[in-house]
Amino acid sequence: MALNSADTAFVEKLWAILPEAAFAADPAGFLVEPRGRWIGQGVVVSPASVDEVSALMAACFEASVPVVPYAGGTGLVGGQVVENGPVPVVLSLARMNEIRAVYPDENVIEVDAGVILQDVQSAAEDAGRLFPLSLASEGSARIGGLLATNAGGLNVIRYGNARAQCLGIEAVLADGTIWNGMSRLRKDNTGYDLRDLMIGSEGSLGVITGASLRLMPRPAQEATAMFVVRSPAAAVSLLALAGERLGETISAFELIHRQGFDFLQEAGIDHKRPFEEAPEWSVLMKVGLPEGQSPQDALEALFEAGDGLVSDGVIAQSGQQAQALWDIRETIPEANKRIGSISSHDISVPISCVPEFIDRAPAILAKIGDFRINCFGHLGDGNLHYNVFPPKGRDRSEFVDQRDAIKTAVHDLAHSFGGSVSAEHGIGRLKVKDLETYGDPTKLVMMRAIKDALDPCGIMNPGAVLRAK
Amino acid sequence: MALNSADTAFVEKLWAILPEAAFAADPAGFLVEPRGRWIGQGVVVSPASVDEVSALMAACFEASVPVVPYAGGTGLVGGQVVENGPVPVVLSLARMNEIRAVYPDENVIEVDAGVILQDVQSAAEDAGRLFPLSLASEGSARIGGLLATNAGGLNVIRYGNARAQCLGIEAVLADGTIWNGMSRLRKDNTGYDLRDLMIGSEGSLGVITGASLRLMPRPAQEATAMFVVRSPAAAVSLLALAGERLGETISAFELIHRQGFDFLQEAGIDHKRPFEEAPEWSVLMKVGLPEGQSPQDALEALFEAGDGLVSDGVIAQSGQQAQALWDIRETIPEANKRIGSISSHDISVPISCVPEFIDRAPAILAKIGDFRINCFGHLGDGNLHYNVFPPKGRDRSEFVDQRDAIKTAVHDLAHSFGGSVSAEHGIGRLKVKDLETYGDPTKLVMMRAIKDALDPCGIMNPGAVLRAK
Numbered sequence: 001m002a003l004n005s006a007d008t009a010f011v012e013k014l015w016a017i018l019p020e021a022a023f024a025a026d027p028a029g030f031l032v033e034p035r036g037r038w039i040g041q042g043v044v045v046s047p048a049s050v051d052e053v054s055a056l057m058a059a060c061f062e063a064s065v066p067v068v069p070y071a072g073g074t075g076l077v078g079g080q081v082v083e084n085g086p087v088p089v090v091l092s093l094a095r096m097n098e099i100r101a102v103y104p105d106e107n108v109i110e111v112d113a114g115v116i117l118q119d120v121q122s123a124a125e126d127a128g129r130l131f132p133l134s135l136a137s138e139g140s141a142r143i144g145g146l147l148a149t150n151a152g153g154l155n156v157i158r159y160g161n162a163r164a165q166c167l168g169i170e171a172v173l174a175d176g177t178i179w180n181g182m183s184r185l186r187k188d189n190t191g192y193d194l195r196d197l198m199i200g201s202e203g204s205l206g207v208i209t210g211a212s213l214r215l216m217p218r219p220a221q222e223a224t225a226m227f228v229v230r231s232p233a234a235a236v237s238l239l240a241l242a243g244e245r246l247g248e249t250i251s252a253f254e255l256i257h258r259q260g261f262d263f264l265q266e267a268g269i270d271h272k273r274p275f276e277e278a279p280e281w282s283v284l285m286k287v288g289l290p291e292g293q294s295p296q297d298a299l300e301a302l303f304e305a306g307d308g309l310v311s312d313g314v315i316a317q318s319g320q321q322a323q324a325l326w327d328i329r330e331t332i333p334e335a336n337k338r339i340g341s342i343s344s345h346d347i348s349v350p351i352s353c354v355p356e357f358i359d360r361a362p363a364i365l366a367k368i369g370d371f372r373i374n375c376f377g378h379l380g381d382g383n384l385h386y387n388v389f390p391p392k393g394r395d396r397s398e399f400v401d402q403r404d405a406i407k408t409a410v411h412d413l414a415h416s417f418g419g420s421v422s423a424e425h426g427i428g429r430l431k432v433k434d435l436e437t438y439g440d441p442t443k444l445v446m447m448r449a450i451k452d453a454l455d456p457c458g459i460m461n462p463g464a465v466l467r468a469k
Numbered sequence: 470m471a472l473n474s475a476d477t478a479f480v481e482k483l484w485a486i487l488p489e490a491a492f493a494a495d496p497a498g499f500l501v502e503p504r505g506r507w508i509g510q511g512v513v514v515s516p517a518s519v520d521e522v523s524a525l526m527a528a529c530f531e532a533s534v535p536v537v538p539y540a541g542g543t544g545l546v547g548g549q550v551v552e553n554g555p556v557p558v559v560l561s562l563a564r565m566n567e568i569r570a571v572y573p574d575e576n577v578i579e580v581d582a583g584v585i586l587q588d589v590q591s592a593a594e595d596a597g598r599l600f601p602l603s604l605a606s607e608g609s610a611r612i613g614g615l616l617a618t619n620a621g622g623l624n625v626i627r628y629g630n631a632r633a634q635c636l637g638i639e640a641v642l643a644d645g646t647i648w649n650g651m652s653r654l655r656k657d658n659t660g661y662d663l664r665d666l667m668i669g670s671e672g673s674l675g676v677i678t679g680a681s682l683r684l685m686p687r688p689a690q691e692a693t694a695m696f697v698v699r700s701p702a703a704a705v706s707l708l709a710l711a712g713e714r715l716g717e718t719i720s721a722f723e724l725i726h727r728q729g730f731d732f733l734q735e736a737g738i739d740h741k742r743p744f745e746e747a748p749e750w751s752v753l754m755k756v757g758l759p760e761g762q763s764p765q766d767a768l769e770a771l772f773e774a775g776d777g778l779v780s781d782g783v784i785a786q787s788g789q790q791a792q793a794l795w796d797i798r799e800t801i802p803e804a805n806k807r808i809g810s811i812s813s814h815d816i817s818v819p820i821s822c823v824p825e826f827i828d829r830a831p832a833i834l835a836k837i838g839d840f841r842i843n844c845f846g847h848l849g850d851g852n853l854h855y856n857v858f859p860p861k862g863r864d865r866s867e868f869v870d871q872r873d874a875i876k877t878a879v880h881d882l883a884h885s886f887g888g889s890v891s892a893e894h895g896i897g898r899l900k901v902k903d904l905e906t907y908g909d910p911t912k913l914v915m916m917r918a919i920k921d922a923l924d925p926c927g928i929m930n931p932g933a934v935l936r937a938k
Contacts, residue, residue, distance in 0.1 A: 108819070183887065184819035186852070187630065187852045189892060189894060190891050191913075192934075194916070200661065205661075239574075240573070240574045245689075245759060247686045247688055247757070247758075291714055292770075348654050348657060352575050418654070420658070421659065427658070427660060434659075440650065446648065446923060449922040
């Protein structure tokens with residue numbers, strides 16, 4: 001079915017059904033992707049309640065006007081930006097930003113979808129609890145978008161993705177119908193799992209307007225260590241050993257390559273050097289233990305047990321020292337940005353295949369050209385950020401022609417291990433073709449059938465996840 | 470669309486496409502629900518591979534013959550039994566019972582859907598790992614059914630439902646198409662979450678034929694305690710306190726009422742009495758800690774910190790003592806069976822509402838008649854098995870006329886707290902009307918749209934979850 005632009009006549013209709021404040025946002029902040037890669041189009045509308053979202057959706061449905069749900073706008077795959085085609089309504093959740101309720105005894109918080117992640121973290125902390133989702137954009141990413149994209153981040157090994165943090169959602173469907181799936185229940189086996197269907201659908205099946213989220217106890221004590229590992233294979237063995245000794249108390253297990261340290265230096269980013277010489281491969285890990293056992297001692301014991309896998313290590317003895325180690329990990333993306341990658345990849349493979357992936361990829365890329373590789377990421381989840389850069393002194397712009405070949409080579413290799421070409425960033429508009437290329441054909445048929453069933457006119461974020469018809 | 474019975478002519482067609490062994494099962498074992506409540510009908514066919522399942526489904530699709538996927542047959546809501554209407558094919562997974570692969574370093578096991586839960590537990594143990602799903606029927610329940618019903622059980626508070634144990638599935642759709650969603654990945658954000666849609670759909674969207682499951686590290690040390698709590702509210706406070714002190718190391722947190730002890734005695738089930746007098750309310754809890762801290766000490770410290778909530782307690786000092794405590798909990802269902810309930814309920818409410826639910830329900834039931842109540846269950850999940858029995862010396866058969874009123878009263882009350890009328894057992898055929906009564910209307914519309922999209926002829930387990938059209 002042909003979609004229509006949100007033209008002046010249509011916007012006038014919206015003015016009649018929504019209060020003035022819904023139209024007050026400056027569109028400039030909504031139409032540019034965070035890295036400036038894409039410039040979008042659209043009429044920004046900011047409803048303040050689920051009923052206003054419902055009225056807005058009903059009007060768009062009636063007029064076959066496309067809708068792009070917009071939360072924090074921090075997505076990296078263009079799910080929030082429409083460059084061309086019929087002009088959409090950009091449905092901003094920014095005005096739906098109330099924390100609805102906190103239930104510390106139940107470890108539950110209920111929030112509007114427009115609440116910023118950091119504010120959820122703070123509310124949890126105020127209640128003596130932890131909201132474990134944590135990622136670089138937590139100061140601006142909003143819950144609705146984090147759920148719509150099933151965001152990952154640093155603590156997935158212990159606490160799971162955004163999906164695992166969610167007990168229930170409230171959403172508005174394409175035709176304006178409200179689905180009240182808010183729930184504080186830990187167990188509810190009454191019918192299909194629509195919550196998880198909505199989570200990760202990137203606004204292509206409906207608009208998430210509220211969520212009840214799971215809180216966790218705060219670990220009584222935490223500690224961080226950076227271990228120099230002999231190889232990626234040693235890192236995988238260390239992960240298994242750590243699991244055997246420390247159970248589910250490992251909160252993060254990150255792999256870092258020497259290139260990351262080199263880039264920090266090259267980009268002029270100040271950082272404390274944990275080792276005199278940047279290690280070829282290192283692991284940054286955090287454990288959080290219940291009362292009664294020192295996490296520093298546990299890391300020390302792991303270091304000793306890991307003899308043969310680990311050649312050197314530092315264990316932070318204070319929160320400040322721990323932060324200095326985490327600063328390294330957390331500023332590598334900024335260093336990458338300053339150096340300027342030719343092509344960045346968010347891939348995952350089965351954890352035991354990580355060493356072979358790391359072993360084989362450089363030779364494949366070398367056939368395309370002379371590149372530098374910064375490979376780092378969430379080893380505990382088998383998730384690598386595998387980013388390809390020009391040689392020192394050259395600029396990414398010189399390598400634009402090779403970008404597709406690089407991307408295809410990295411994705412082909414990940415796929416050959418049964419891996420994913422989007423471990424945590426989602427499909428958006430950037431990876432629609434990748435999904436078509438690498439996705440199981442039956443999965444694509446099922447997805448299309450579900451999309452058509454729930455959004456028959458195709459107005460929900462058209463072109464995201466699935467190609468617009 | 471009208472469905473056709475699996476008549477002689479159709480079965481002859483099946484003989485032509487499947488090997489003889491697929492027809493060797495004795496139907497008697499497949500057509501009676503475990504408690505003998507329903508007697509079903511159907512032609513039992515036992516394919517031995519996903520390709521055979523695919524061929525069978527294609528034939529049924531072509532002929533519009535209904536299919537009831539059948540795993541261990543231990544479900545309690547009649548999802549596996551068709552009493553009337555067109556005679557279905559009962560698709561037994563019993564011959565698909567291979568463990569496909571174990572990856573201890575990744576904490577992953579891949580299995581056929583017909584593997585028995587206990588065999589997965591054993592394979593995990595052999596690899597030095599834990600498969601945490603654990604429930605009364607684990608000796609006969611099969612993985613396909615456990616996933617199709619999103620089974621719960623004892624360890625959900627720590628490890629989650631069946632859903633949380635699953636990384637990927639292989640399934641065959643209504644038309645015989647195979648979806649290969651097997652995956653050893655911890656993170657994969659490429660498209661809609663079809664895995665979780667299939668999990669909990671009770672065979673109404675497709676047949677699960679294989680699964681890759683998540684294994685966990687085995688806790689280095691475990692301990693069990695039974696605490697006498699002053700009230701259900703004290704039990705909820707103790708749960709919160711335990712969470713603050715012990716984090717996610719609480720593996721089970723069960724509430725037991727005095728009636729459970731009394732029933733054990735009345736039913737003549739031998740058991741060790743942990744206290745001289747059966748406590749009005751008690752909590753049975755298990756913790757599993759990493760190396761370095763004694764779980765007995767942790768429980769002792771919790772007991773002391775819980776002063777005011779807890780009035781007495783025993784902490785098992787050996788595996789044998791722990792088992793004696795668990796035997797109490799695990800034989801209560803058998804005692805219930807011998808006493809004979811009028812109506813049993815598998816409800817959940819938000820955890821902090823449990824005390825009020827327990828407080829209010831008896832007065833509501835007293836208006837219907839004079840009953841005994843055995844309320845026990847997974848307090849850590851807000852999940853109570855709330856079972857209503859005749860007074861001592863009377864038989865359940867005398868109260869058949871009150872069954873509906875009892876059920877409605879319990880379900881209405883649970884629903885008034887935002888609770889669920891099926892916390893872990895599912896909908897099956899028994900609770901279809903409950904889902905219609907209590908389910909969010911939009912949810913029901915969405916479920917129907919998805920069912921029609923993926924199973925357009927309605928051959929997949931018709932009448933389960935959603936009413937047959």
